[in-house]
Amino acid sequence: MADQSSPRPIKAERIAGFGTTVFSVWTRLAQQHNAINLGQGFPNFDPPAFVMEAARQTLEGYQQYAPLGGMPRLRQVLAQQAKKDWGRDVNANTEITVTIGATEGIYATIQALINPGDEVILIEPFYDSYPASITMAGGVPRYVPLRPTEDKGWSLDLDELRALITPKTRMLVLNTPHNPTGKCFTRQELQALADICIEHxxxxxxxxxxxxxxxxxxxxxxIATLDGMWERTVTLSSAGKTFSVTGWKIGWAIASPALTDAIQMAHQWIPFCGITPLQLAVAEAIEASQTNGYYDELRQLYQGKRDQLVAILREVGLDPYVPEGTYFVIGNTEKLDFDNDEAACQYLTEHVGVAAIPPSHFYSDEHKHLAKHFLRFAFCKDDETIKQSAERLRAKLTT
Ligand SMILES: Cc1ncc(COP(=O)(O)O)c(C=O)c1O
Known part of the structure; x- marks a missing residue:
């Protein structure tokens, strides 16, 4: 008879250590205190009209499964875009996989390429699905932090990274433009990383x-465009941020035929395929954006929002690190008197009415202290939301 005194744990070991995501926790707190949510990174404004129109049309016509690798039309448009952006001929049939957002791209890539015991190097602060995906594959995350520089940028100590490499190291995860610092890795930095990856x-x-x-x-x-990197790189992206459609979850993985074949082996048993009409709507959106000026408008829109939020944070003493990309900005609370980033976020949410995310959640236990004075704000919000946040921050934080 089974031993009733110690019931079997319900959760499998591979997920037992996972908590609720930092986003759910802080969104709940923001709601409780009626705070403006500058925590979670999704736009609170509508996608462009041409994107919505494309979705209406494709929803009319396509209701059945897409092929495993994605709708051929989307793969062709992605190959066209890669030619424009990267100057490379990407094969739409053998080098592209359409995924359920970049998140599934991350999961499928790691399931496909990481064996139990393999080590994967993550740069901190990291997007939190990386360590979760690695753990679920039985891999072992190893961590190296970005460190703030004198001129309020971020740098990676390559010796620190090199010191993590062992015979078990299999992969480096890179995120550029980087969430949450907004860092865009330079060619020189990427070349140094590429050299390490090739050497090891x-x-x-x-x-x-x-x-x-x-x-x-x-x-x-x-990084895939640097010499010797195509064969060893899986490049992931998605439509969510670019077209303000984070809920569509249309992403893609671009990689050599050998890597793509492996990714598709995993992908076929995760979702099998992505949502057919939305894949086609994204194909229309990307194709239209190649000629209608949308990408420039988007950059200008977000640069304006970044500049507004950066100015407010400076004004109220939350010394921002100006992001070069993404829609996040890190503020620094060193001039204020908080024990750590959680305490600062709690104060902001409860007493100022503006919610941010404590970035220590994007660090390993070993390096959490590095985030003590950081706060992450998202500026993918309409002008009214940014204006109201500014008023609240000014009212409570300026003396
Ligand atoms: C760095 C990074 N990667 C991946 C994702 C997830 O992308 P998707 O919504 O396409 O799954 C996000 C979303 O916030 C992100 O910030």
């Missing part, structure tokens, strides 16, 4: 979901 035969998962959100003075460079 590492694969790279390059998460580029903010590739169209890059501001004046910065450039987005896909």
């Amino acid at each position: 035969d590492l694969l790279v998962l390059s998460d580029e979901v903010y590739d169209k959100l890059v501001f004046e003075g910065a450039t987005h460079i896909p």
Whole structure:
């Protein structure tokens, strides 16, 4: 008879250590205190009209499963876009997989390429689905932090990264433009990372979901385009941020035929395929954006929002690190008197009425202290929301 005194745990070991995501926790707190939510990274404004029109049309006509790798039309448009952005001929049939957002791209890539015990290097602060996906595959995340520089940028200590490499290291996860610092890795930095990956035969998962959100003075460079990197890189992106449709969850993985074949082996048993009409709507949206000026408008829109939020944070003493891309900005609470980032977020949510995210959740236990003075704000919000946040911050934080 089974031992009734110690009931079997319901949760499998691979997920037992996971908590509720930081976003759910802080969104709940924001709602409780009627705070403006600058925590969670999704736009609170409508997608462009041409994107919604494309969705209405494709919803009329397509209701059945898409092919495993994605609708051919979307894959062709993505190949066209890669030719424009990267100058590379990407094969739409053998080098592209359409995924359920970049999130499934991350999960499928890691399931496909990481064996139990393999080590994967993550750069902190990280997007929190990386360690979860690695753990679920039986892999072992190893962490190296970005450190703030004197001029309020961010840098990676390559010796610190090199020190993590062991014979078990299999992959480096890169995110550029980087959430939450807004850092766009320069060609020189990418070349140094590429050299390390080539020397140690590492694969790279390059998460580029903010590739169209890059501001004046910065450039987005896909590491896959550097010499010797195509064969070892999986480049992930998605439509969510670019077209303000985070709920559509249309993403893609671009990689060599050998890597794509592996990713599709995993993908076929995760969702099998992505949502057919929305894949086609995204194809229309990308194709239209190649000629209608949308990408420039988007950059200008977000650069304006960034500049507004950065100015407010400066004014109230939350010394921002100006992001080069993405729709996030990190503020610094060093001039204020908080024990840590959680305490600062709690104060802001409860007493100021503006919710942010404590970035220590994007660090390993070993490095959480590095985020002590950081707060992450999202500026993918309409002008009224940013204006109201400014009023609340000014009212409570300026003396
Ligand atoms: C760095 C990064 N990667 C991936 C994702 C998830 O992308 P998707 O919504 O396409 O799954 C996000 C969303 O916030 C992100 O910030």
